[in-house]
Amino acid sequence: MEAGIFTRIAQLCRAREERLSERWRALVSASLGGRVPETQVDKEQREILDVLLTALALGAGRDIEAEPYAELRALLMELSRSRAQQGFSPRETAISVFALKGAVLDVFDQDGDAEAFREFVAFSQLIDELALLTFETYARAREEVISSQAEQLLELATPVVKVWDGVLALPLVGTLGSARAQVVMEKLLQTLVDTGSEHAIIDITGVPAVDTQVAQHLLKTVMAARLMGAECIISGIRPQIAQTIVALGIEFGDIATKGTLADALVLAISRTGVSVGGDLTKRGR
Amino acid sequence: MTRRELPINDDGDVVRVRQLVRSVAVDARLSLVEQTKLVTAASELARNTLTYGGGGAATVEHITNGTKSGVRAIFRDKGPGIADLDLALTDGYTSGKGLGLGLGGARRLVDEFSVESSPGSGTTVTVTKWAR
Numbered sequence: 200m201e202a203g204i205f206t207r208i209a210q211l212c213r214a215r216e217e218r219l220s221e222r223w224r225a226l227v228s229a230s231l232g233g234r235v236p237e238t239q240v241d242k243e244q245r246e247i248l249d250v251l252l253t254a255l256a257l258g259a260g261r262d263i264e265a266e267p268y269a270e271l272r273a274l275l276m277e278l279s280r281s282r283a284q285q286g287f288s289p290r291e292t293a294i295s296v297f298a299l300k301g302a303v304l305d306v307f308d309q310d311g312d313a314e315a316f317r318e319f320v321a322f323s324q325l326i327d328e329l330a331l332l333t334f335e336t337y338a339r340a341r342e343e344v345i346s347s348q349a350e351q352l353l354e355l356a357t358p359v360v361k362v363w364d365g366v367l368a369l370p371l372v373g374t375l376g377s378a379r380a381q382v383v384m385e386k387l388l389q390t391l392v393d394t395g396s397e398h399a400i401i402d403i404t405g406v407p408a409v410d411t412q413v414a415q416h417l418l419k420t421v422m423a424a425r426l427m428g429a430e431c432i433i434s435g436i437r438p439q440i441a442q443t444i445v446a447l448g449i450e451f452g453d454i455a456t457k458g459t460l461a462d463a464l465v466l467a468i469s470r471t472g473v474s475v476g477g478d479l480t481k482r483g484r
Numbered sequence: 485m486t487r488r489e490l491p492i493n494d495d496g497d498v499v500r501v502r503q504l505v506r507s508v509a510v511d512a513r514l515s516l517v518e519q520t521k522l523v524t525a526a527s528e529l530a531r532n533t534l535t536y537g538g539g540g541a542a543t544v545e546h547i548t549n550g551t552k553s554g555v556r557a558i559f560r561d562k563g564p565g566i567a568d569l570d571l572a573l574t575d576g577y578t579s580g581k582g583l584g585l586g587l588g589g590a591r592r593l594v595d596e597f598s599v600e601s602s603p604g605s606g607t608t609v610t611v612t613k614w615a616r
Contacts (some may be wrong), residue, residue: 376499377495378495407502408502408520408523409524410527410528411583414583415582438517439516439520442521443520443521443593446589446592447528447585447589447593448585449583
């Protein structure tokens with residue numbers, strides 16, 4: 200344990216705390232471009248500085264994982280997490296810590312002595328470590344944001360709409376992975392029950408490629424709906440998708456398929472027993 | 485010619501491989517049908533790499549042969565390998581839970597197809613699709 204290696208720095212900085220924090224705030228505010236109110240930056244930094252100097256004065260060493268730095272770590276992690284959520288760049292987040300180096304150096308330029316500069320080398324490494332910590336926290340916070348957005352997307356991207364009395368439509372858009380396929384199937388089956396519908400149209404116009412996995416998910420969904428007494432029609436099969444499905448050897452068996460959603464709707468409505476007039480069958484051509 | 489490699493370690497990687505293959509296929513001037521066929525084959529093979537090979541990597545490149553332009557994609561894994569290739573290529577056969585159409589289907593979707601595999605040493609599948 201290298202006790203007291205920052206004694207001189209802690210002393211000097213404590214004595215000039217006001218000037219140091221002003222200088223620090225100026226450096227950081229410039230890089231944040233006024234997106235965080237200066238009073239808030241000031242408050243955050245005074246707190247961080249106070250905690251840091253207290254730890255240094257207590258003889259904390261280089262190891263930022265050590266006990267004296269626990270409070271400082273918590274503060275920095277909180278800061279970078281909130282920066283990440285507010286959409287600041289990693290650079291803007293890490294600069295908050297890095298700028299302290301410059302601020303301390305500015306103070307030393309006026310009042311520093313040999314001892315202080317000797318300590319500054321180790322202090323510089325300490326600041327680097329602390330900045331890396333904010334960076335890691337930042338990355339983790341962004342990942343959390345991304346994964347929660349992915350979950351929201353999973354929900355959002357699967358609307359089941361009622362297009363006719365007893366007819367539901369499920370327009371699929373994007374990649375149909377296992378997780379989404381499961382959500383889609385559950386939502387369709389539940390909506391069939393809730394609305395008492397007996398017909399569903401699954402439209403795959405927005406699905407870029409139909410491979411065996413997508414096909415398998417579609418087949419399972421159709422089978423499950425069938426067990427509940429509902430018939431599905433798969434629509435939106437474009438020419439290139441049709442050729443690919445044939446080459447792959449996928450068979451849709453007796454499941455009705457249509458090129459367009461309009462054709463599928465006509466078929467579904469006629470299945471409900473409503474006679475579809477000539478005008479209706481010709482629409483959309 | 486440009487050559488790009490992507491790891492295949494989760495479902496997201498399969499999607500990325502598919503997107504890369506599509507963008508290279510557009511550069512190589514493949515028609516929409518050819519693009520779709522190649523992308524679907526790549527999707528099958530990348531998923532095989534993930535599911536049966538335990539992960540691996542894909543290399544995609546735009547190639548030319550005289551005046552012909554095309555795309556070559558190579559899928560490698562260090563998994564258990566394929567013991568009986570003829571059986572694996574048979575439609576409807578699967579050692580997992582799929583439809584059993586992926587490998588054989590992928591062969592029908594491309595112009596050139598080759599598999600190198602032996603038990604214990606992993607599998608490499610190379611496919612090529614030419615623009616007409």
